[in-house]
Amino acid sequence: MRQIDESLRHVYREIANDDVPDRFKDLLERLKEQDTPNEK
Template sequence: MNSGNKDERERVIDDNLKRVFDETLDEGIPDRFKDLLQKLKEQDSEKGTS
């Protein structure tokens, strides 16, 4: 296997993984999940924990 081809493939894979990761970060948290987190925080504060 040619080292140059392997390096190029690894670069392409790295670029694609970074792109997908960045896109996932940009999606944000779904409203349903935010609501669930808020309910859990409220339950904790009702119990006197923080």
């Protein structure tokens, strides 16, 4: 049980430290632009 716990924690730490892919950053930026009211 302890080995499983340690393995899961290790995998989680690796994933949590990964950068967000550029395509997701672009998508988030487009969603923010749609959410922001147009200023005239």
